[in-house]
Amino acid sequence: MEDRRDRLEPWIAGQAGADAVTVTGLRKLSGGAIQENWSADLEIAGGPHAGRHAVVIRTDAPSGVAVSHGRAQEFALFKVAHEAGVTVPEPLWLEPTGTVTGRAFFVMRKADGVAAGHRLVKDDTLGGGRVALAEALGRQLARIHAIRPPRAELDFLEMPEGSPATYAIGRYRAWLDGAGVSKPVLEWGLRWLELNAPPRGEVALCHNDFRTGNYMVDAGGLTAVLDWEFAAWGDPMADLGWFCAPCWRFGARAREAGGVGARDDFYRAYEAESGRPLDRAIVGYWEVMATVRWAVIALQQADRHVSGGETNLELALTAHVVPELELDILDMTKRNPTREPA
Known part of the structure; x- marks a missing residue:
């Protein structure tokens, strides 16, 4: 540049x-x-x-x-x-x-503020306080989900066929099969997701990477939602699951809303802005999906380094998060055994 x-x-x-x-x-x-x-x-x-x-x-x-x-x-x-x-x-x-x-x-x-997840989960003064930040993020996500198809400006976005959950499972399974990697826990997670998949519901614009680290805040509040390169039409509950998944709390696991606040504060603001109640169990399902998805992305990132497409230490190290994600998958599916994989 x-x-x-x-x-x-x-x-x-x-x-x-x-x-x-x-x-x-x-x-x-x-x-x-x-x-x-x-x-x-x-x-x-x-x-x-x-x-x-x-x-x-x-x-x-x-x-x-x-x-x-x-x-x-x-x-x-x-x-x-x-x-x-x-x-x-x-x-x-x-x-x-x-x-x-x-x-x-x-x-x-340019937006001013801090985006680094490890700082946001430790500094209670950023974002206007824990409750205010969790509520602001809930409102922002509801505004994103108010964008509905069809939109001519977004005609490049593919509409998922059937259930967005089943569509996502098929993509992740196809990548694992094509990559030739043996990941039994991820296969277990995919089977659990398949057996527990919710039916197709409302379709909205999903950010698909709405998490701590992809927004900016200053001392007064939220200043920007960033990184839209994975946005797609889909089930809006996928965004809530991604935000609340343990893997995106940056070690602050007790704060279930992205490591920065309480889940209830985040949910309450989302429901108020959207005018729709949330089904907590369905959000939990999408937290399992989020964990499987991040594991697949981590493997893809490492492949960019190993294949020679981009020599980058950060990419090479990303695959090392996969074992922790696998433990989370086993824990979450054990705690929510709606239907056990065969």
Whole structure:
């Protein structure tokens, strides 16, 4: 990105209707195993955006996960969410071809705050306090789920056939079979999920990675919901299960709402915003699904490193979380033996 500044500046000027643009302070942000994020300051001369703007340039990583969206799709998701009142950084300009920097990217306003999960679960002052943060997250998720198909802007999203749960099970099983990895506990979990799958219900836009670490907060509250590259039409309860799953509490397991608050506070705000009561048992089902899904993703991440697609220590180490996830799967299915796998 840094060596393409001379091409980036005139491109932004054209998008902003400006006489000239100067890009300063360009630096790669930490995190982003799936995508890369670059912070920058723009000095825009002339046009409707004249002035100084703090932005983030979100671009493709050298290799990716097959189920993640491209930048054009994610840009569309940001636009729809922003219009629906979800707290997301305002999407500004999209470059979908990769001709400017070598990779597709889009530019969005920079949100201030902290996203690091290990900090959020330890610092009670962030997000306006535990109750306020859990409630704010519940409201945000309900606003996301208020976005329903059909939406022409989101016509790239596949509609799951039949039950979203059964659809997800089939995908994870197909990947494990194709990868040729032997994971008996994951197969056990998939069979349990298959036997206990809820019927198809309402379909809504699911963020599909709504968890601690993928939103930002400051001392006053929530400032941004981030990382929409896995969003899809599906069962909205999948998002609640993903958020509440033990694997996304960053060690603060007693705080069942993402490690940052109480499950009841999170649920209460979701129900108030959505106007619909939650079935706790179905959310529990999707917590098992979330744990299986994260285990599969962890194996996929490691495969990106091992296959040579991207040499990256973070990717290589990700697979080491799988044994802990397998223990969680065994524990959750033991505690909820609605129907035991054969």
